Amino acid sequence: MSDSPKRPATIHQVASLAGVSHTxxxxxxxxxxxxxxxxxxxVEDAVKALDYRPNLVARSMRTRHTNRLAIVLASGAQFPGRLLAAASRTAHEAGYQVEIVSVEGGAGERASRIDELARSGQVEGILALSPVDLTDGAYRVPIVVSSTYDDRLxxxxxxxxxxxxxxxxxYLASLGHRTFLHVAGAExxxxxxxxxxxxxxxxxxxxxxxxxxVDGDWSAQSGFDAVSGLPDDTDVTAVVAANDVVAMGVVRAALARGxxxxxxxxxxGWDDEEMGRFATPSLSTVAVDREAQGRTAVHRLLAEIRGEEIPEPGLRTINHLIVRESTAPPRTAR
Incomplete structure (x- = not known):
């Protein structure tokens, strides 16, 4: 028996198995x-059955297309994983590979990197997720700027x-709450x-x-400290936290006070973090559809590359409320 590796499937084999033309x-x-x-x-079934992987290098030599996109954004501590994952999946489904480029510095540094990428011939389009200072000159590839994040992500x-x-x-007022506290995020x-x-x-x-x-810092400790510091005779019955992490600190402080x-x-809370769904009580929150942002941004870039009309942004918000166990009508007296 031969130990030589199995030859990769060809587009003609996929076509034969699917019963269609290679075109x-x-x-x-x-x-x-x-x-x-x-x-x-x-075709999908045939591609999966044969584990077919298109030869992107050969394709680019024939068509002068690289089938590669670049996504450029600022460098920061909080990497937008969900948005980038959705953007990458959308690009892959359209036959493109994606290069994520994180650039230190400000809008000028990102513009310089975009200019290099546009001149390199290695990508067919560039998506900028942080503000850039682009010149008015023409670029060799389409560039879409979607200022989703600032210089610090x-x-x-x-x-x-x-x-x-x-x-x-x-909503909380409709339940009967009249005195509120807000634990904010970093200013x-x-x-x-x-x-x-x-x-x-x-x-x-x-x-x-x-x-x-209370001006917090997005931490659970800031939520805990805010509620722990309320006076004994407080009539606060509803706390709105800047995010779910802060809200968890709020819940813990409330329980500590009895x-x-x-x-x-x-x-x-806000963000619909997984821990909030499984906490006791489960946390009312705002779900943020970051994946939708990633998909929409890539669809805009693909439309530019194909010379199609850029899709209009939808009216649907990426945020929506989720009511769970942590909210209810207030008692008449604590």
Whole structure:
């Protein structure tokens, strides 16, 4: 018996197994949605059965296409894994490989790196997720700028939108809560500033009372300290936390004071972290669809590459409220 490695499958073998032409398989690899559903399934099954991997080098030599994209963003401590994973999957499904480029410095440094990539001939398109200072000159490849993160990978745009804070306060008020506390995130984040602002505006607009805003740092300790520091005669019955981590600290401090959650105090978080789903009580929160952002950004870039009309952004928000066990109507007296 020979120990030589198995030769990789060819596009013609895939076509033969699927009962289609090799041209159809090629169309599938470039844009699977262009095929009829029945044909697409047959080709997909053949690709999986043969473990077919397209020869991207040979393809680029024939077509002058590299089938590679670059995603450029700032360097920071909090890497946006969920968004980038969804962006990469979307690109892979369209037949592209993705290079993630994290650049130290500001918008100018990112612009220089983008210019290098555009001139290299190694990529067919570039997606910038942090602001860049691009010149007005023409580039050899399409460049889409989606300023999702700032120079420190802090969320901007939809990630900093605080509209749902109005819904949180209004929902808690509908349960009967009248005195609130907000444990905010770090002030140098746009998302923290926006949530604090909308919280105060909504409390005032609805004629409610805020026992204060505690400027935290996104940590569980900041939530714990905020509730531990409330006076003994406080009438706070609802705490809105900057994120789920802070909310967990709030819950722990409430329990340490002998308060039940949500019997004595309701707690609302933000981010829909997995630990909050399985906590006791499970945490009411705001789910953030970061995957949708990644998919949308790549679809925009692919449209530019193909010369198609860039899809209009949808009206659907990436944030939505999830009500769980940590919120309930307040007791008449603690």
């Amino acid at each position: 159809t398989v090629s169309r599938y690899l470039q844009d699977k949605d262009s095929l009829k559903p029945k044909t697409r399934v047959k 802090h969320g901007l745009a939809e990630l900093a939108d605080a509209t749902e804070m109005r819904d949180i306060v209004a 140098h984040y746009a998302s923290a500033r926006n949530r604090k602002r909308v919280y105060l505006e909504t409390v005032e607009r609805l004629g409610l009372r805020s026992a204060g805003v 308060w039940s959650v949500p019997g004595d105090v309701s707690v609302f």
